[in-house]
Amino acid sequence: MGTVAAHGLRKSFDKVQALDGVTLDVPDGSFFVVLGPSGAGKTTTLRAIAGLEKLDAGSVHLDGRDATGDTPAARDLAMVFQNYALYPRRTAYENIASPLRARRCSSSEIAAAVDRMSSLLHIERLLQRRPAQLSGGEMQRVALARALVRSPRAFLMDEPLTNLDLKLRVEMRTELTRIHRSLGATFLYVTNDQVEALSMADQVAVLKEGKVQQVGTPTEVYERPANRWVAGFVGSPPISLLACRAEGDRLVGAEGWTLPRPRWTTAEDGRALLLGLRAEDLSVEQRGDAALPGELYGLEPLGDRTVVDVRVGTEILKVKARPTVTGTQGERLQVTVDLDRAHLFDAGTGLSLSRAGR
Amino acid sequence: MAVSIDEAVSPGPVRDHTAPAPRRGGRGRSVLELALLVVLAAVMLFPALWMLETSIKENRDVYAIPAKFFDFTVTLDHFRDVFVAPGGGRSAVSVSFLNSVVVAGVSTLLATVLGVPAAWAYSRFSVKAKKDQLFFILSTRFMPPVVVVIPIFLMYRQVGLIDSKLGLILIYAAFNVPFTIWMMKGFVDEVPPEYEDAAMLDGYTRLQAFWKFTLPLLVPGIAATAVFALIFSWNEFVFAIFLTSSDDVRTAPPAIAGLIGGTTVDWGLVAAASVVFALPVLIFAYLVRKHLVAGVTLGAVRR
Ligand SMILES: Nc1ncnc2c1ncn2[C@@H]1O[C@H](COP(=O)(O)OP(=O)(O)OP(=O)(O)O)[C@@H](O)[C@H]1O
Ligand SMILES: [Mg+2]
Numbered sequence: 001m002g003t004v005a006a007h008g009l010r011k012s013f014d015k016v017q018a019l020d021g022v023t024l025d026v027p028d029g030s031f032f033v034v035l036g037p038s039g040a041g042k043t044t045t046l047r048a049i050a051g052l053e054k055l056d057a058g059s060v061h062l063d064g065r066d067a068t069g070d071t072p073a074a075r076d077l078a079m080v081f082q083n084y085a086l087y088p089r090r091t092a093y094e095n096i097a098s099p100l101r102a103r104r105c106s107s108s109e110i111a112a113a114v115d116r117m118s119s120l121l122h123i124e125r126l127l128q129r130r131p132a133q134l135s136g137g138e139m140q141r142v143a144l145a146r147a148l149v150r151s152p153r154a155f156l157m158d159e160p161l162t163n164l165d166l167k168l169r170v171e172m173r174t175e176l177t178r179i180h181r182s183l184g185a186t187f188l189y190v191t192n193d194q195v196e197a198l199s200m201a202d203q204v205a206v207l208k209e210g211k212v213q214q215v216g217t218p219t220e221v222y223e224r225p226a227n228r229w230v231a232g233f234v235g236s237p238p239i240s241l242l243a244c245r246a247e248g249d250r251l252v253g254a255e256g257w258t259l260p261r262p263r264w265t266t267a268e269d270g271r272a273l274l275l276g277l278r279a280e281d282l283s284v285e286q287r288g289d290a291a292l293p294g295e296l297y298g299l300e301p302l303g304d305r306t307v308v309d310v311r312v313g314t315e316i317l318k319v320k321a322r323p324t325v326t327g328t329q330g331e332r333l334q335v336t337v338d339l340d341r342a343h344l345f346d347a348g349t350g351l352s353l354s355r356a357g358r
Numbered sequence: 359m360a361v362s363i364d365e366a367v368s369p370g371p372v373r374d375h376t377a378p379a380p381r382r383g384g385r386g387r388s389v390l391e392l393a394l395l396v397v398l399a400a401v402m403l404f405p406a407l408w409m410l411e412t413s414i415k416e417n418r419d420v421y422a423i424p425a426k427f428f429d430f431t432v433t434l435d436h437f438r439d440v441f442v443a444p445g446g447g448r449s450a451v452s453v454s455f456l457n458s459v460v461v462a463g464v465s466t467l468l469a470t471v472l473g474v475p476a477a478w479a480y481s482r483f484s485v486k487a488k489k490d491q492l493f494f495i496l497s498t499r500f501m502p503p504v505v506v507v508i509p510i511f512l513m514y515r516q517v518g519l520i521d522s523k524l525g526l527i528l529i530y531a532a533f534n535v536p537f538t539i540w541m542m543k544g545f546v547d548e549v550p551p552e553y554e555d556a557a558m559l560d561g562y563t564r565l566q567a568f569w570k571f572t573l574p575l576l577v578p579g580i581a582a583t584a585v586f587a588l589i590f591s592w593n594e595f596v597f598a599i600f601l602t603s604s605d606d607v608r609t610a611p612p613a614i615a616g617l618i619g620g621t622t623v624d625w626g627l628v629a630a631a632s633v634v635f636a637l638p639v640l641i642f643a644y645l646v647r648k649h650l651v652a653g654v655t656l657g658a659v660r661r
Contacts, residue, residue: 047555050555052558052559054484071558071564072555072558072559073558073559073560077559079556079559081552081555081556083552085552085556086556087556087571088553088575089574089575098556099560099561102557102560102561102562102566146556146560
């Protein structure tokens with residue numbers, strides 16, 4: 001068992017409202033990711049759930065029981081801290097053993113558990129070193145081992161992979177997913193890396209300025225962003241947003257272009273809208289009926305693909321293309337739009353207007 | 359005492375004794391600097407040197423006119439007199455040294471035991487009007503002892519603490535607790551609170567987390583703070599002379615002062631007693647010299 005639920009968490013530091021009514025529902029055994037930019041309140045959320053931060057309002061329920069006033073120890077959670085928080089005077093071995101020592105396990109149990117963790121995380125050679133003698137990535141793995149060494153109600157992980165190099169990060173991503181499956185435990189995982197969020201999560205909560213913007217599966221968050229901000233934050237290259245309005249059966253851009261009005265919109269005529277177009281739903285290589293005229297602004301070769309920047313009026317569209325695509329700057333071209341996959345947002349509130357019709 | 363302050367703020371190799379600070383300016387400047395420092399050192403150290411000499415001179419040489427700098431007979435008689443009474447048995451001064459050890463030791467222990475957890479609490483928890491509280495705590499140190507000694511004398515007489523070691527211990531502890539809180543708060547602030555957070559998630563209580571994880575990191579700071587408190591209690595004169603009178607309670611400072619007076623002054627004995635009195639402070643100051651500098655420059659430590 002291990003459900004974690006936070007309801008209406010509020011916390012302010014002096015003038016900063018770090019958490020502004022955060023509500024999360026983490027099901028038992030799920031890999032739940034909180035995704036948000038720096039300063040969104042991710043760490044504060046985790047610390048509040050762990051019982052390290054006194055809340056202004058809101059409650060934390062663990063396994064359905066109100067745990068708002070409980071001490072951190074009583075909550076039976078394990079946490080990987082963003083800055084590791086490894087005990088400086090203790091060896092890696094002693095750091096990993098610490099949760100077991102607190103529970104008065106026998107030294108043979110401890111040795112067995114630390115052994116298991118160190119081979120799982122490839123840190124056997126580091127066990128006798130102190131944190132000061134470890135690299136950032138090594139410290140992060142020791143911190144992970146310290147959390148994983150026991151079986152708590154749930155694991156709280158604060159950006160545990162950010163300091164690893166790319167290769168190790170990809171490796172550890174798979175490894176963590178595997179550990180999660182084999183333990184069947186609840187993971188509440190915080191990151192600002194959308195790739196991590198989309199690749200590892202069962203469920204993602206997108207956090208911005210202390211408010212949850214959207215909760216859903218990675219696909220839902222990517223395919224049906226609740227507002228223009230989520231659409232802009234999730235996805236790489238970022239979604240292109242064009243100002244427009246509906247007029248009869250046309251969408252008329254502020255820059256003068258027109259497109260057929262998508263069947264699924266319910267937006268009334270004349271309302272200020274934002275058309276959201278992801279790079280993979282645009283093409284400069286295929287022809288179609290829905291197209292925007294523009295000129296080539298730049299090419300960004302990324303190896304497996306090239307991102308073509310197309311200027312439409314004063315706005316820039318990012319278009320995904322094959323790596324072989326070529327062109328000269330200023331060249332006129334047509335960008336074909338897959339309108340069935342486009343998004344419309346209210347320009348004022350930023351809320352999605354697409355969901356109803358899909 | 360002058361010597362230990364001197365040591366504490368000496369501009370020399372402050373951080374690392376193996377690597378002296380690089381000299382600024384050219385050779386001429388360094389010679390001038392050296393000359394000035396020698397003069398300064400001579401002026402500062404002369405009384406201490408003279409005290410040392412007097413303590414090992416025979417009485418004849420002590421009173422010799424003109425004063426003898428080098429060609430005197432060395433004797434340890436004065437040091438014997440410090441510890442042994444003329445008729446045999448313990449001398450009053452030696453008893454006072456013992457009292458000083460007890461009073462300074464226990465009061466420092468008390469101040470540390472009370473002050474360190476308080477400093478931790480002020481550093482870690484959000485306390486209402488924290489700044490005002492801390493200022494109030496510090497402000498108790500603004501007042502010179504002579505100002506409060508009369509009321510305390512009257513109070514002590516009421517409650518029967520007058521002329522007792524316990525009375526001195528309590529008043530010294532009371533004076534040292536604010537100092538300990540302030541100095542230790544600086545050291546606690548330097549230890550990231552995350553270690554305690556991690557320990558609590560490991561399953562320790564808040565107090566265990568402090569005791570097992572933060573306290574060991576504070577030991578150097580505690581040592582430095584305790585030495586300061588110890589030196590204060592060891593040297594304290596005003597309270598000691600007002601609040602104690604009998605020989606078996608008196609601490610060393612008033613006891614040594616008591617040697618001067620009467621019709622003749624045994625300067626050899628006074629000097630020897632002073633040397634013995636200064637020695638522990640010098641040794642302690644030497645042992646924690648690095649931390650003394652840290653303590654003196656505490657205001658400059660980032661928060
Ligand atoms: N102890 C504190 N005192 C004052 N402000 C704080 C404190 N902790 C957090 N904040 C503020 O609260 C907001 C949220 O901080 P938080 O650490 O939760 O962000 P985060 O999402 O974890 O960011 P990052 O990805 O950079 O770690 C920030 O604006 C931060 O400045
Ligand atoms: Mg953070």
